[in-house]
Amino acid sequence: MSLKKNLLGINKDPKDTKIVVAMSGGVDSSTVAGMMKKEGFNVIGITLKLYDDSKESAHSKQCCAGQDIMDAKRVADKLNIEHKILYYQSKFKEGVIDNFVDSYLKGETPVPCIQCNKTVKFNDLFSEAKKLKADALVTGHYVKSITNNDVTDMYRAIDENRDQSYFLFNTTREQLNFLRFPLGSMMKSETREIAKNLNLNVADKPDSQDICFVPNGDYVSVISKLKPDSFQKGNIKNKNGKVIGVHDGIINFTIGQRRGIKVAADEPLYVVDINPDLNEIIVGTRKDLIKKNILLKDINLLCEKNVFDNEIFVKIRSTGKLIKSKLNFKSNNAELELMEDEYGISPGQACVFYSKDKYGDKVLGGGWISKN
Helix, strand or coil: CCCCCCCCCCCHHHHHHHHEEECCCCCHHHHHHHHHHHHEEEEEEEEEEEECCCCCCCCCCCCCCCHHHHHHHHHHHHHHEEEEECCHHHHHHHHHHHHHHHHHHCCCCCHHHHHHHHHHHCCCCCCCCHHHHEEEECCCCEEEEEEEEEEEEEEEEECCCCHHHHHHHHHHHHHHHHCCHHHHCCCHHHHHHHHHHHCCCCCCCCCCCCCCCCCCEEEEEHHHHCHHCCCCEEEECCCCCCCCEEEHHHHHCCCCCCCCCCCCCCCEEEEEEEECCCEEEEEECCHHHHHEEEEEEEEEEEECCCHHCCCCECCCCCCCCCCCEEEEEECCCCEEEEEEEECCCCCCCCCEEEEEECEEEEEEEEEEECCC
């Protein structure tokens, strides 16, 4: 007699189903571990140590810090599940931190959480789970997954304020079929309630808000430590090429920024372009920030290209709205035409593709915004 699929969609009894839960020490991943244990699965918790702690980061709202690792260990002990800590500091520095710094030095606005998911969290954690002969890798991400005919598709979470699909567009099809996201159909308030019912000590723990290696959001101080020679004075120019001021380093600016320009003008001025080769920033009015055509590179697709014959939706920022768009492929790159104005689009940001169907907003893939 064949077994029915269990809660995770696997044809095994839960007690015979080995799963790895990625445990960051926060309430979401801890709750997932508790839910899986309660359902009878054979759970192994894995926590990644990604960077060396500092006094500055000890009290900030971040993930993967020393306190978080201790919290994950305490939760694992309470749940009586096996717990492993993987030390990936060097991989994280090479794959995420160095990329973050280099991106800023190029005048881009990087999204390190996507790089982290692509390199360390899903790539290496995926491999580790396979080595352990796990049946699935389960995480506390707020994304919804739907499996039909053994193919899993990713959707925006029910809780749109917590949706993390933007950060997971680089997930491969193989990874997606192995991953499970139990929180995608829940509101955050439900997660905390479950954590309280499980008597987890992290039930009321604040959410991580900062980039884990950037204490209190101060990315400039991080770059100054790693690349102290990157703060070179340069010219501030208007759109016509006229020098109207001096800056203390392009590292202090991102596209769309108004603060710190310190140039008097009839209208508020914004950074509309950054030229790292000439060490200069270009400023203009808010209208000059409008873009409707974007060049994308390093595209990852989770569907066939003919899906893009139809109108799609995109997100330019993790907290941004869905924008109607049209995508045209050009060899390894693509051109995106937005159907409405968008302000302050910067190279280095991610652009994630969506379509709408009966299950919700389906992730089709995405790419990185390139300089035109």
